[in-house]
Amino acid sequence: MDTLLQTLVSGLTVGSFYALVALGYTMVYGIVRLINFAHGDLVMVAAFIGWFVLDRTPVGDLPPVPQIAIAAAISISATVLISLGLLKFIYRSLINYPLGFMIVALSVAFALQEIIKRVFGAGDRAYPPYTISTESIDLLGITVNRMDLVVIGLAASLMIGMLYFVNRTQTGMAMRALAVDHDAARLMGINVKALIAVAFGIGAALAAVTGVLSGVYYQRIGFEMGFMLGLKAFTAAVVGGIGNVAGAMVGGLLIGVLEAGVQGYLSGTWSDAFIFGTLILVLYLRPRGLLGERVAEST
Amino acid sequence: MSALASAHSMLNSGSLKARMAMTSILGAVSFTVIIALILMGLGSSYWMVIAISVATYATMGLGLNVVLGYAGLLDMGYAAFFAIGAYTSAILTVNLEWNYFLSIPIAIIVTGLAGIVIGYPTLRLRPDYLAIVTIGFGEVVRTAFNNWQYVGASRGLYPLPNPELFGFKFDTPDLQLLLTAVLLGLVIAFVNRLGISHIGRAWRAIRDDDFAAEVVGIPTLRLKIGAYVMGGAIGAVAGAIFASRSVAIDPSNFTLFVSVQILMIVVLGGLGSVRGVLLAATIFVVLPEILREVQEYRTLIFSLLVIVMVKYRPSGLIGERVSPDAAALPSLNAVGSGDTATVAEPPGPPEPVELPGKEPRVARGEALLRIEKVTQQFGGLTALDDVSLTVRSGEVLGLIGPNGAGKTTLVNAITGVRKPTSGEIWLGDEKLTGTKPHRIAKHGVARTFQAIRLFPQLSAIDNVIAGEYQAAHLGVVDALLRPRRERRHQAETVERAMALLDQLGIADSALRTPAELSYADRRRIEIARALASDPELLILDEPAAGMNPSEKRDLVEILRSIADRGIGILLIEHDMPLVTRISDRAAVLDQGRMIALGKPDAVLRDQRVIDAYLGSASKGDDDGSA
Numbered sequence: 001m002d003t004l005l006q007t008l009v010s011g012l013t014v015g016s017f018y019a020l021v022a023l024g025y026t027m028v029y030g031i032v033r034l035i036n037f038a039h040g041d042l043v044m045v046a047a048f049i050g051w052f053v054l055d056r057t058p059v060g061d062l063p064p065v066p067q068i069a070i071a072a073a074i075s076i077s078a079t080v081l082i083s084l085g086l087l088k089f090i091y092r093s094l095i096n097y098p099l100g101f102m103i104v105a106l107s108v109a110f111a112l113q114e115i116i117k118r119v120f121g122a123g124d125r126a127y128p129p130y131t132i133s134t135e136s137i138d139l140l141g142i143t144v145n146r147m148d149l150v151v152i153g154l155a156a157s158l159m160i161g162m163l164y165f166v167n168r169t170q171t172g173m174a175m176r177a178l179a180v181d182h183d184a185a186r187l188m189g190i191n192v193k194a195l196i197a198v199a200f201g202i203g204a205a206l207a208a209v210t211g212v213l214s215g216v217y218y219q220r221i222g223f224e225m226g227f228m229l230g231l232k233a234f235t236a237a238v239v240g241g242i243g244n245v246a247g248a249m250v251g252g253l254l255i256g257v258l259e260a261g262v263q264g265y266l267s268g269t270w271s272d273a274f275i276f277g278t279l280i281l282v283l284y285l286r287p288r289g290l291l292g293e294r295v296a297e298s299t
Numbered sequence: 300m301s302a303l304a305s306a307h308s309m310l311n312s313g314s315l316k317a318r319m320a321m322t323s324i325l326g327a328v329s330f331t332v333i334i335a336l337i338l339m340g341l342g343s344s345y346w347m348v349i350a351i352s353v354a355t356y357a358t359m360g361l362g363l364n365v366v367l368g369y370a371g372l373l374d375m376g377y378a379a380f381f382a383i384g385a386y387t388s389a390i391l392t393v394n395l396e397w398n399y400f401l402s403i404p405i406a407i408i409v410t411g412l413a414g415i416v417i418g419y420p421t422l423r424l425r426p427d428y429l430a431i432v433t434i435g436f437g438e439v440v441r442t443a444f445n446n447w448q449y450v451g452a453s454r455g456l457y458p459l460p461n462p463e464l465f466g467f468k469f470d471t472p473d474l475q476l477l478l479t480a481v482l483l484g485l486v487i488a489f490v491n492r493l494g495i496s497h498i499g500r501a502w503r504a505i506r507d508d509d510f511a512a513e514v515v516g517i518p519t520l521r522l523k524i525g526a527y528v529m530g531g532a533i534g535a536v537a538g539a540i541f542a543s544r545s546v547a548i549d550p551s552n553f554t555l556f557v558s559v560q561i562l563m564i565v566v567l568g569g570l571g572s573v574r575g576v577l578l579a580a581t582i583f584v585v586l587p588e589i590l591r592e593v594q595e596y597r598t599l600i601f602s603l604l605v606i607v608m609v610k611y612r613p614s615g616l617i618g619e620r621v622s623p624d625a626a627a628l629p630s631l632n633a634v635g636s637g638d639t640a641t642v643a644e645p646p647g648p649p650e651p652v653e654l655p656g657k658e659p660r661v662a663r664g665e666a667l668l669r670i671e672k673v674t675q676q677f678g679g680l681t682a683l684d685d686v687s688l689t690v691r692s693g694e695v696l697g698l699i700g701p702n703g704a705g706k707t708t709l710v711n712a713i714t715g716v717r718k719p720t721s722g723e724i725w726l727g728d729e730k731l732t733g734t735k736p737h738r739i740a741k742h743g744v745a746r747t748f749q750a751i752r753l754f755p756q757l758s759a760i761d762n763v764i765a766g767e768y769q770a771a772h773l774g775v776v777d778a779l780l781r782p783r784r785e786r787r788h789q790a791e792t793v794e795r796a797m798a799l800l801d802q803l804g805i806a807d808s809a810l811r812t813p814a815e816l817s818y819a820d821r822r823r824i825e826i827a828r829a830l831a832s833d834p835e836l837l838i839l840d841e842p843a844a845g846m847n848p849s850e851k852r853d854l855v856e857i858l859r860s861i862a863d864r865g866i867g868i869l870l871i872e873h874d875m876p877l878v879t880r881i882s883d884r885a886a887v888l889d890q891g892r893m894i895a896l897g898k899p900d901a902v903l904r905d906q907r908v909i910d911a912y913l914g915s916a917s918k919g920d921d922d923g924s925a
Contacts, residue, residue, distance in 0.1 A: 035430060104609045111602035111606070114602065227555075269446055
């Protein structure tokens with residue numbers, strides 16, 4: 001029973017990471033209906049920026065909480081700028097050429113990996129050891145890592161914030177309108193171009209949070225950490241229902257728990273195969289995802 | 300005239316002849332073997348090994364080119380096919396001690412089966428999901444080999460025996476290179492044949508717009524699976540080549556990164572271009588050997604090259620030839636011979652195009668299309684409410700009604716785009732409801748779209764030829780093994796397409812792409828494409844939109860002559876004078892209900908119709924103020 005609950009907790013933690021990245025995918029996909037394969041690698045870039053701030057600047061001398069907060073703030077701003085730069089100079093002109101967009105995004109992913117590899121080296125880098133990430137506490141009879149609770153709690157509050165943003169704010173509603181019908185939204189005076197930038201920016205910010213948080217959580221970061229994470233997060237978004245904010249969360253947590261379950265009870269090497277197997281199964285049986293997609297049907 | 304000039308120049312270009320030569324097995328194999336012999340003459344085993352590597356990448360690139368370049372399917376896990384092919388060959392030769400040459404066909408079959416298993420459920424999904432599913436497939440396959448003890452798990456399979464034929468061993472680099480060259484030559488010939496065949500044309504139509512392709516009669520799902528399986532089979536050949544010269548294979552040879560490299564080769568070379576892929580594969584392998592710096596930065600350099608290429612030169616290093624049929628355009632020469640063929644010239648007296656005889660479904664004037672109590676609901680909205688209507692063969696039935704009345708919904712129900720909630724639709728004694736769009740097109744229903752949906756990258760004539768696909772009595776075997784039959788078929792289809800374009804007055808735009816043509820001309824191409832399927836029922840969704848008065852006059856004449864051939868026409872149009880002039884009968888839809896049916900001028904004087912258009916309080920002239 002204990003191991004089951006512990007597996008569940010670690011699944012929810014990994015799932016929180018997936019969910020945060022999936023949110024970015026789902027927002028961009030909801031508007032432009034394109035898969036940004038480089039999204040996962042933004043997480044990696046953000047993790048390295050965070051590491052640089054903590055390890056190579058005086059910020060590292062501050063107490064843990066402020067130093068992580070500052071590193072995260074810098075990493076988020078830089079990642080958002082990178083993402084908007086990529087949108088402006090590379091992606092924007094390809095939005096009406098889906099095949100080209102996806103191929104280019106894939107190339108951007110590999111280019112980012114190579115650049116980070118050149119700048120920071122091919123070996124792993126280590127975040128400072130924070131006591132919070134190793135301390136464990138007793139919760140309802142099971143021992144959990146305190147950091148697990150921080151990750152799950154932070155992810156949960158960000159997700160609730162996103163739900164509020166999409167459903168209650170004017171910008172969020174404009175985005176949903178855009179997802180249903182580009183032309184009609186344009187005629188209603190919605191600035192499509194600006195909203196695409198907002199979606200890219202929010203996605204990048206969430207990716208950056210994920211990057212720094214996973215650096216603090218796992219301590220080790222490497223240039224290859226982002227791509228597979230991105231693919232699994234996209235899988236999560238599709239499983240939950242692409243374009244659907246709540247679906248991205250449910251899908252992310254589900255994929256995380258599935259992965260932890262397979263690793264805990266079957267075998268570590270098979271977990272990726274299980275995740276993609278689940279994706280194929282879901283697409284076959286319920287192509288709109290578990291919660292249903294919010295993207296309008298196109299002919 | 301420039302289109303004609305370019306057609307002539309293409310006709311005479313040497314490269315086209317070279318291309319035709321490369322569809323011959325003998326031609327392609329001699330090409331690769333001669334290159335191999337030259338390399339062997341140089342005597343450096345280092346460069347021979349490099350050449351085998353080029354051939355391996357080129358073979359994989361050509362296979363992915365069928366999937367991605369021809370059919371437009373983004374397969375990001377192509378290495379899975381490579382892996383299955385290599386492992387099948389290795390299992391047969393190592394574990395079961397088969398002869399290497401016997402293992403190749405088995406490898407191709409096993410890989411093809413894997414392609415069907417993964418392709419059938421996924422290719423019916425949205426195309427962008429395919430990318431992620433194929434990555435997943437690639438990872439699942441690699442994980443499976445990585446954990447399968449029978450194939451040595453992560454250690455892999457070794458030692459792989461040298462290929463042996465009748466006691467003759469291929470045990471030196473030059474002999475292996477020769478063997479590789481023969482296999483690559485075969486692949487080049489087959490890929491070229493597929494590319495210019497009726498199947499290759501249909502793939503390009505699917506790549507451009509798979510919905511429009513389905514509606515004009517191309518069985519899109521079957522052809523996508525075909526592309527996936529054939530591309531996979533070529534990947535199996537690449538795997539077999541790899542196994543023939545390697546000492547061992549293990550799962551690390553087949554990572555996602557390999558798939559990405561192949562993808563880059565195809566994109567850099569040019570989607571759909573065989574020569575481009577060969578060139579890109581050569582650059583990809585040879586450049587890092589010459590320049591050490593490139594080796595270190597290979598991934599970065601090629602990633603950036605792909606980005607630049609897609610943005611600024613999407614056709615790649617060597618672009619795919621847009622209209623490979625220029626060589627077979629005798630009728631184009633005939634049309635162009637008189638220097639009077641200009642855009643301004645009105646279409647000549649429409650002469651019926653001779654179509655291969657098909658018995659008409661019903662006698663002239665009999666009920667051809669029967670719509671019986673069709674209701675279509677979208678959620679709470681009833682778009683069609685118990686609509687019944689008959690179109691007779693040889694008549695023009697005008698279907699009118701205010702915007703949102705359900706006209707296009709009715710067309711979608713007839714053509715199988717969306718199955719009605721209830722009711723039945725029959726064409727003669729053939730039930731159309733519940734049938735797939737391409738089957739309905741084959742039964743003899745053709746349509747145009749309210750918002751034009753031509754294949755943007757195909758020339759006008761190739762657009763029209765796409766409409767002829769369902770009439771082709773050819774199969775994969777013809778495409779691969781009977782180039783002469785294919786060429787004869789091609790000559791016929793080109794001739795018919797030219798005649799149709801001529802009939803619609805746009806013959807001299809045959810080689811232009813839709814973007815280069817006026818709105819009215821694009822509408823004409825759509826009509827020609829619809830007619831190309833030799834339909835019994837032609838549905839035109841606002842064909843006169845965007846046409847000027849003289850173009851409209853021509854259109855009336857053309858439609859009249861089509862109807863006189865015994866084809867039933869269902870015409871949706873907002874231009875009331877045009878409807879009155881051309882229609883034998885007119886039907887009026889309003890808010891999903893049929894409110895009037897009869898002689899056009901009588902219908903337009905009907906009070907309910909006037910009310911529908913102008914609101915119930917007012918009385919007005921019926922000149923089509925929709």
